[in-house]
Amino acid sequence: MSPAHETPDLYGAYPRLGPAEMALLAACGTRHPTLPGEVLIREGERWPAFYVVLDGTVAVVEPSGDEERVHGVHGPGRFLGGLGLLTGQAGGLRAVVRDPGAVLSVPVADLRGVVDDHPGIGDVILRAYLIRRGVLAELEAGLRIMGSRHSPGSRRLREFAARNRLPHKWIDLEDDKEAGQLLDHLGFTPADVPVVILRGEKVLRAPGNAELARAGGMPAPLAREMVGDLVVVGAGPAGLAAAVYAASEGLSTVVVDAVAAGGLAAASALIGNHFGFPAGISGGELAERAAVQARKAGAEFTVPAKAVSLDRHERHYVICLEDGRSVSAHTVVVATGTRYRRLEVPGAAGFEGAGVHYAATPAEARLCMRAPVVVVGGGNDAGQAAIYLARHAARVRLLVRAGDLGRSMSRYLADELRRDPGVRILLNTEVRELVGDAGGELRAVVAEDTRTGERREIEAAAVFVLIGAEPQTRWLSGEVALDERGFVLTGPDVARLPASGTAARAPGEPWHESGRPFPLETSVMGVFAAGDVRAGSVKRVSSATGEGSMAVHLIHEHLKTTGHPPA
Numbered sequence: 001m002s003p004a005h006e007t008p009d010l011y012g013a014y015p016r017l018g019p020a021e022m023a024l025l026a027a028c029g030t031r032h033p034t035l036p037g038e039v040l041i042r043e044g045e046r047w048p049a050f051y052v053v054l055d056g057t058v059a060v061v062e063p064s065g066d067e068e069r070v071h072g073v074h075g076p077g078r079f080l081g082g083l084g085l086l087t088g089q090a091g092g093l094r095a096v097v098r099d100p101g102a103v104l105s106v107p108v109a110d111l112r113g114v115v116d117d118h119p120g121i122g123d124v125i126l127r128a129y130l131i132r133r134g135v136l137a138e139l140e141a142g143l144r145i146m147g148s149r150h151s152p153g154s155r156r157l158r159e160f161a162a163r164n165r166l167p168h169k170w171i172d173l174e175d176d177k178e179a180g181q182l183l184d185h186l187g188f189t190p191a192d193v194p195v196v197i198l199r200g201e202k203v204l205r206a207p208g209n210a211e212l213a214r215a216g217g218m219p220a221p222l223a224r225e226m227v228g229d230l231v232v233v234g235a236g237p238a239g240l241a242a243a244v245y246a247a248s249e250g251l252s253t254v255v256v257d258a259v260a261a262g263g264l265a266a267a268s269a270l271i272g273n274h275f276g277f278p279a280g281i282s283g284g285e286l287a288e289r290a291a292v293q294a295r296k297a298g299a300e301f302t303v304p305a306k307a308v309s310l311d312r313h314e315r316h317y318v319i320c321l322e323d324g325r326s327v328s329a330h331t332v333v334v335a336t337g338t339r340y341r342r343l344e345v346p347g348a349a350g351f352e353g354a355g356v357h358y359a360a361t362p363a364e365a366r367l368c369m370r371a372p373v374v375v376v377g378g379g380n381d382a383g384q385a386a387i388y389l390a391r392h393a394a395r396v397r398l399l400v401r402a403g404d405l406g407r408s409m410s411r412y413l414a415d416e417l418r419r420d421p422g423v424r425i426l427l428n429t430e431v432r433e434l435v436g437d438a439g440g441e442l443r444a445v446v447a448e449d450t451r452t453g454e455r456r457e458i459e460a461a462a463v464f465v466l467i468g469a470e471p472q473t474r475w476l477s478g479e480v481a482l483d484e485r486g487f488v489l490t491g492p493d494v495a496r497l498p499a500s501g502t503a504a505r506a507p508g509e510p511w512h513e514s515g516r517p518f519p520l521e522t523s524v525m526g527v528f529a530a531g532d533v534r535a536g537s538v539k540r541v542s543s544a545t546g547e548g549s550m551a552v553h554l555i556h557e558h559l560k561t562t563g564h565p566p567a
Contacts, residue, residue, distance in 0.1 A: 014074065015078070017078075017079060021121050022052065029050075031105075034102055035097060038096070040096070041080075043093055045090055046090050047084065049108060050105075050107075053101070056076075059095070059096050060093050061093065062141050071139070089217045092167065143166065143216055145158060150174070150440070154193070156209065159359075163259050164218065230332070231317070231328070232246070232255045233256055233335060234257055236335055236531055238545065241544070247294055247298040256303070257303050258306035263531075265287065268385070269361055273380075274542060305325070306321060310479045317332050333529070336475075338469035343376065356442070360375075364464070365389060370392075370393065375389065375398045377398075380540075383413040385464050390423050395424070399445075401450070428451050430450055441461075469532065480527060488535060489523060490520050490536075491520060493536070
């Protein structure tokens with residue numbers, strides 16, 4: 001195949017490396033002759049090396065039974081791979097030589113060395129890989145999830161796949177009757193659903209998140225127990241920032257999260273006011289970039305891994321996980337963040353995941369293309385969701401409880417909403433009921449004007465609920481001092497607590513050092529809190545990342561006072 005038949009560069013997904021970049025990579029790579037039909041990487045395997053095509057062409061295909069779906073054909077100067085090459089995640093695509101020639105094979109460890117010394121190459125590779133991940137998601141490549149939209153198990157798997165940006169396609173058995181009949185014919189029972197099909201061969205019956213993660217190629221969790229310098233609980237912006245700075249400064253760092261990297265920020269389709277991104281950036285992409293950066297610095301991730309308790313053992317802390325494992329370290333950063341409150345109105349529970357959503361990412365946007373939707377909330381997340389959904393939905397109604405849009409929303413965002421012709425803002429308005437049609441599909445929202453008491457139905461195929469913030473601190477109850485709303489108390493707030501009855505300054509262990517507790521330190525010495533989970537924090541992504549980095553500085557100070565050198 002001639003270069004004229006190569007896949008075009010889709011917005012930077014398939015760039016060519018220039019002579020200077022090729023020379024740098026050639027210094028640590030090996031030239032490998034290729035033959036037609038030779039498989040450089042198989043689906044389900046981790047990339048053994050970073051490949052650059054020197055001569056000939058290499059096709060990237062998705063096997064599906066006896067057929068292959070071609071996703072790209074790379075010619076001279078183009079490089080293969082995806083984000084999994086950097087994160088250790090197995091891929092779902094196969095790289096096959098089409099026209100004979102040669103490739104440059106660079107070991108992944110050596111590639112990281114080149115990127116460290118020449119950041120420009122890293123920028124090109126990372127940008128291409130992020131775009132490729134997005135293209136695969138748009139094409140619904142990768143694994144297949146089959147289930148009912150009304151099934152909690154199906155909703156859980158879809159959310160997990162979307163939050164971890166695992167390329168997948170959703171097959172709703174309520175709509176695809178032939179798929180349901182096929183499952184019946186093959187002997188599948190309701191207990192086997194949802195069903196996940198991987199690479200046209202392996203089938204998972206009602207898998208848990210951890211099983212899907214491993215089958216989908218996500219890196220396996222830590223298999224060993226050790227006492228490190230730092231455990232970060234929660235991989236939102238604060239946790240990711242702490243991981244990046246801690247690992248890059250030589251602290252042995254482990255990050256655990258119950259669902260995925262990104263936290264609540266990953267539910268945002270566009271963060272428009274984040275420092276350094278004048279055109280904005282999606283929460284998912286920001287999280288992916290930060291996670292890659294943290295792994296590159298040496299941080300280890302364990303996902304999914306839900307923390308259920310914090311215990312003290314001798315001179316270190318033990319985070320016990322839901323699956324029975326534990327992670328130990330001399331210090332802890334609590335960055336479990338918050339989650340949106342559920343919509344407590346008649347009919348809401350029956351539509352969760354099937355009309356009622358708590359995130360507005362591309363996965364949810366595809367479910368309501370050219371349909372009317374309602375967004376509930378008056379904060380930045382709700383405003384960003386409304387603007388994003390207006391590009392896909394027939395119309396968007398933003399229901400705000402307050403009488404002033406600027407009360408809890410950034411001015412730039414409020415101004416943009418007022419200018420957007422696809423968004424209609426309804427102030428002093430609250431949802432009172434959700435209404436379905438005869439087939440059980442969401443049809444409308446009953447909204448009330450709180451000034452007049454007037455109620456009316458608003459047509460809606462989907463409702464996006466982005467209200468309030470509930471801290472994820474139940475696992476800390478009784479161990480770390482919390483305020484009346486459940487947020488973690490730190491610094492001066494801890495210093496004002498009575499000496500008795502607080503969980504960490506355990507009896508007989510008062511704050512005996514000047515300057516303690518540190519600004520982000522909890523009532524437990526050596527346990528810090530950062531981001532939205534902390535009482536009094538500014539609920540912004542930039543503020544959370546700043547607190548995550550600041551926590552690392554304080555951890556160094558703490559380790560000095562306790563005599564623990566970095567592990």
